[in-house]
Amino acid sequence: MAQTPKNIAIVGSGLVGSLLAIYLKKSGHLVTVFDRRPDIRTITFSGRSINLAMSNRGWKALQKVGIEDEIKKIAIPLYQRAMHVIGKPLYFQKYGKEGEAIWSTSRGVLNRRMIDLAEAAGVEFRFNEKVWDVDLPDAKIYTGNSEKGAWKEYGFDMVFGCDGAFSRVRHKMQRRSRFNYSQKFIDVGYKELTLLPNEDGSHKMDNHSFHIWPRGKFMLIAMPNLDGSFTCTLFLPFEGKDSFESITTKERAETFFSTFFPNVLPDLGNVIEDFFKNPTSAMVTTKCFPWIYWDKVALVGDSAHAIVPFFGQGMNAGFEDIHVMSELMEKHGDAWETIFTEYQELRKPNADAIAELSYRNFIEMSSKTADPKFLLQKKIEKRFAEKYPQKWIPVYSRVTFSDRPYAEALAIGDAQEKIMQEVMGMPRIEEKWDSREVEDKILGLL
Amino acid sequence: MAQTPKNIAIVGSGLVGSLLAIYLKKSGHLVTVFDRRPDIRTITFSGRSINLAMSNRGWKALQKVGIEDEIKKIAIPLYQRAMHVIGKPLYFQKYGKEGEAIWSTSRGVLNRRMIDLAEAAGVEFRFNEKVWDVDLPDAKIYTGNSEKGAWKEYGFDMVFGCDGAFSRVRHKMQRRSRFNYSQKFIDVGYKELTLLPNEDGSHKMDNHSFHIWPRGKFMLIAMPNLDGSFTCTLFLPFEGKDSFESITTKERAETFFSTFFPNVLPDLGNVIEDFFKNPTSAMVTTKCFPWIYWDKVALVGDSAHAIVPFFGQGMNAGFEDIHVMSELMEKHGDAWETIFTEYQELRKPNADAIAELSYRNFIEMSSKTADPKFLLQKKIEKRFAEKYPQKWIPVYSRVTFSDRPYAEALAIGDAQEKIMQEVMGMPRIEEKWDSREVEDKILGLL
Numbered sequence: 001m002a003q004t005p006k007n008i009a010i011v012g013s014g015l016v017g018s019l020l021a022i023y024l025k026k027s028g029h030l031v032t033v034f035d036r037r038p039d040i041r042t043i044t045f046s047g048r049s050i051n052l053a054m055s056n057r058g059w060k061a062l063q064k065v066g067i068e069d070e071i072k073k074i075a076i077p078l079y080q081r082a083m084h085v086i087g088k089p090l091y092f093q094k095y096g097k098e099g100e101a102i103w104s105t106s107r108g109v110l111n112r113r114m115i116d117l118a119e120a121a122g123v124e125f126r127f128n129e130k131v132w133d134v135d136l137p138d139a140k141i142y143t144g145n146s147e148k149g150a151w152k153e154y155g156f157d158m159v160f161g162c163d164g165a166f167s168r169v170r171h172k173m174q175r176r177s178r179f180n181y182s183q184k185f186i187d188v189g190y191k192e193l194t195l196l197p198n199e200d201g202s203h204k205m206d207n208h209s210f211h212i213w214p215r216g217k218f219m220l221i222a223m224p225n226l227d228g229s230f231t232c233t234l235f236l237p238f239e240g241k242d243s244f245e246s247i248t249t250k251e252r253a254e255t256f257f258s259t260f261f262p263n264v265l266p267d268l269g270n271v272i273e274d275f276f277k278n279p280t281s282a283m284v285t286t287k288c289f290p291w292i293y294w295d296k297v298a299l300v301g302d303s304a305h306a307i308v309p310f311f312g313q314g315m316n317a318g319f320e321d322i323h324v325m326s327e328l329m330e331k332h333g334d335a336w337e338t339i340f341t342e343y344q345e346l347r348k349p350n351a352d353a354i355a356e357l358s359y360r361n362f363i364e365m366s367s368k369t370a371d372p373k374f375l376l377q378k379k380i381e382k383r384f385a386e387k388y389p390q391k392w393i394p395v396y397s398r399v400t401f402s403d404r405p406y407a408e409a410l411a412i413g414d415a416q417e418k419i420m421q422e423v424m425g426m427p428r429i430e431e432k433w434d435s436r437e438v439e440d441k442i443l444g445l446l
Numbered sequence: 447m448a449q450t451p452k453n454i455a456i457v458g459s460g461l462v463g464s465l466l467a468i469y470l471k472k473s474g475h476l477v478t479v480f481d482r483r484p485d486i487r488t489i490t491f492s493g494r495s496i497n498l499a500m501s502n503r504g505w506k507a508l509q510k511v512g513i514e515d516e517i518k519k520i521a522i523p524l525y526q527r528a529m530h531v532i533g534k535p536l537y538f539q540k541y542g543k544e545g546e547a548i549w550s551t552s553r554g555v556l557n558r559r560m561i562d563l564a565e566a567a568g569v570e571f572r573f574n575e576k577v578w579d580v581d582l583p584d585a586k587i588y589t590g591n592s593e594k595g596a597w598k599e600y601g602f603d604m605v606f607g608c609d610g611a612f613s614r615v616r617h618k619m620q621r622r623s624r625f626n627y628s629q630k631f632i633d634v635g636y637k638e639l640t641l642l643p644n645e646d647g648s649h650k651m652d653n654h655s656f657h658i659w660p661r662g663k664f665m666l667i668a669m670p671n672l673d674g675s676f677t678c679t680l681f682l683p684f685e686g687k688d689s690f691e692s693i694t695t696k697e698r699a700e701t702f703f704s705t706f707f708p709n710v711l712p713d714l715g716n717v718i719e720d721f722f723k724n725p726t727s728a729m730v731t732t733k734c735f736p737w738i739y740w741d742k743v744a745l746v747g748d749s750a751h752a753i754v755p756f757f758g759q760g761m762n763a764g765f766e767d768i769h770v771m772s773e774l775m776e777k778h779g780d781a782w783e784t785i786f787t788e789y790q791e792l793r794k795p796n797a798d799a800i801a802e803l804s805y806r807n808f809i810e811m812s813s814k815t816a817d818p819k820f821l822l823q824k825k826i827e828k829r830f831a832e833k834y835p836q837k838w839i840p841v842y843s844r845v846t847f848s849d850r851p852y853a854e855a856l857a858i859g860d861a862q863e864k865i866m867q868e869v870m871g872m873p874r875i876e877e878k879w880d881s882r883e884v885e886d887k888i889l890g891l892l
Contacts, residue, residue, distance in 0.1 A: 148594065166621070174629075175612075177728045178684070182628035183620075238624075282623045 643674025
């Protein structure tokens with residue numbers, strides 16, 4: 001159904017804000033994007049980013065507005081994990097079937113390109129314009145240099161809050177009665193480190209792999225960039241023995257990196273410099289409901305559902321929000337209250353599911369990867385999935401390479417886990433894990 | 447240990463704020479209480495209150511600063527529940543052992559008296575002074591007529607946030623990284639209604655009972671006041687068949703009250719008037735952590751842990767916070783960082799426990815009271831507890847008539863529930879519920 005053009009404000013020019021702007025503009029609306037920060041195309045990056053892994057849901061949303069190919073130019077496909085385990089040779093784990101990949105992109109590079117594309121489509125951007133207040137029933141926004149200073153008032157037909165985990169728009173909704181909200185931080189922080197290219201500009205390690213150095217309570221990952229560098233991310237507890245709190249001097253940092261990541265980071269000087277220069281960031285899961293206010297205001301992406309990054313789905317989930325919203329726009333035309341209501345009803349259970357899956361991946365990585373029982377279970381699952389690819393699709397594939405609902409992936413994952421608990425309870429499972437008996441047991445339970 | 451006098455601000459002049467003021471003043475500190483509202487002693491009540499039930503933990507905190515007797519003068523002991531079930535004669539359930547009671551007090555009347563007592567102790571109150579911002583590390587507060595207008599700055603040694611479920615002080619802490627927070631509303635609201643006294647000023651029903659009219663999805667309660675009236679509270683879903691949303695006209699309200707509460711409210715005209723005049727209030731559980739900022743700021747009472755009112759413990763839990771803080775002050779003297787740290791470590795698990803117990807009571811009242819299995823279970827428990835009062839102390843008594851930690855009451859309650867699940871699984875339990883066999887089963891499981 002066709003839509004009457006509306007005058008729409010989007011708060012936030014990040015990835016979700018700029019993609020939503022393209023969608024709305026291409027649907028015939030007048031779109032203005034506000035951002036409290038300067039134009040990201042004019043500044044150097046902050047050194048607080050984790051590289052993004054674009055997967056199926058993200059690509060699907062880009063494809064629908066015809067910018068998939070543009071973005072593929074700035075992304076590198078990763079077909080496998082490269083596992084750097086102390087005392088073991090480097091080994092690889094394929095992500096999916098032949099050709100299935102996640103795509104490494106720099107958040108900053110991607111964001112710049114998305115804003116370019118939105119501007120080219122006719123979206124107006126107002127950078128350095130801080131939104132301090134939103135009049136929800138009237139879709140008005142108030143901007144100004146400071147919260148206490150003079151404000152400028154803008155009237156719109158609709159306001160979309162794409163302003164991230166600490167959304168100002170949501171913050172306004174949160175002060176209303178019967179608005180449910182939670183923010184829960186994990187006790188691990190992260191820091192961006194850079195692995196520079198070789199002198200000839202080439203990558204120092206395989207550039208079609210997602211590199212992981214699991215170390216129990218902490219972990220280093222690296223994803224390639226187009227310029228030959230890798231963006232590395234150190235995930236480390238805030239407090240405790242090996243922690244951001246405990247590594248306070250250059251000497252301690254050197255000891256830490258050379259003990260746990262020997263030969264990983266050849267240019268240790270550069271890493272140590274990054275370590276003390278770049279900020280330490282926290283990770284949060286936020287949940288809220290409702291996501292909308294009448295037919296006037298809607299939250300999209302992190303503002304509605306920020307998640308921890310351990311499933312690589314934050315951006316993908318936000319892009320999928322937009323895809324779902326766009327399908328509802330096509331279905332319901334000018335009935336925006338219906339569009340918004342169905343949007344939140346469709347997306348809320350899936351946002352909760354990917355939040356849960358992401359949090360579980362964090363727990364799994366920080367406490368289970370050293371557990372032989374857990375590793376054996378994974379081995380049995382892998383063997384079975386390879387032999388019966390139609391009967392056992394791993395949760396990772398359901399999340400990453402499909403567009404079925406996250407909530408379905410979670411439910412099926414739980415059912416698989418229940419089966420595996422029975423399998424792991426079989427007597428002498430350690431000896432017969434690759435036997436016909438175990439296989440039949442799983443087939444019987446499915 | 448003695449304490450050096452400090453200059454202390456308390457934000458909020460409610461029950462917790464005024465009791466804390468008395469404690470701190472009597473410990474030798476300079477105390478200023480700020481409240482955004484006018485002096486409650488100068489205004490008529492809002493018609494949005496539920497009467498309070500002071501129980502053991504509340505009295506204990508009042509006793510320590512010598513104001514228990516003063517407050518007992520404005521409270522009425524309730525020794526029993528009076529159950530008004532349709533189609534059954536009125537029946538009574540004793541709360542505890544001989545002499546054990548909860549004490550009905552009007553929130554407004556109590557608050558006025560507490561402020562009087564705090565003023566008499568030398569506390570300064572600054573009413574109509576709205577706190578808009580708090581400088582956490584410097585314990586400064588900023589007040590003014592409006593958020594956008596000119597602000598006045600006050601410097602203190604410490605700031606206590608006693609400003610309730612939607613605390614401005616907590617709100618400031620919430621914007622910091624690694625602050626965990628949740629607010630969760632239930633789908634039931636409440637409304638205050640008044641049952642006027644007889645013409646001679648006496649109570650229309652037994653005034654030493656807590657009156658309950660359970661009706662499945664909704665419920666009416668009544669607690670006596672000193673002036674012969676009862677403060678009644680109607681708990682009703684916001685939406686649905688019988689709900690605040692559906693009762694929109696005088697006719698519908700009359701039908702509702704005469705259908706579900708016949709002869710309960712003799713002066714139906716007055717009730718209907720209240721129904722449309724008084725506001726409908728929402729109920730929320732809030733949780734957060736940390737509760738403190740260095741040795742500068744601490745949250746006490748609802749600002750740290752608002753709970754739903756179905757266990758009658760909101761005020762009691764807040765008063766217990768103060769009692770615990772006071773013991774720590776005696777123990778640690780000027781070591782405020784230690785006092786604050788131990789305070790939040792001691793209280794957080796207990797606040798979570800009473801939040802959970804209160805929420806469970808809501809679920810129990812709204813969905814289980816019509817379940818014959820549940821009622822049978824309660825009958826078995828009651829019979830056993832009466833026969834073996836040392837072996838089976840009900841959770842209600844542990845919460846209401848003891849000062850053991852709430853977390854302990856929750857844990858023991860869970861253990862008791864597990865035992866009862868086994869008992870309820872016994873074959874033909876409906877026939878032999880009062881048999882020696884059942885008794886022995888429980889004894890064996892304890």
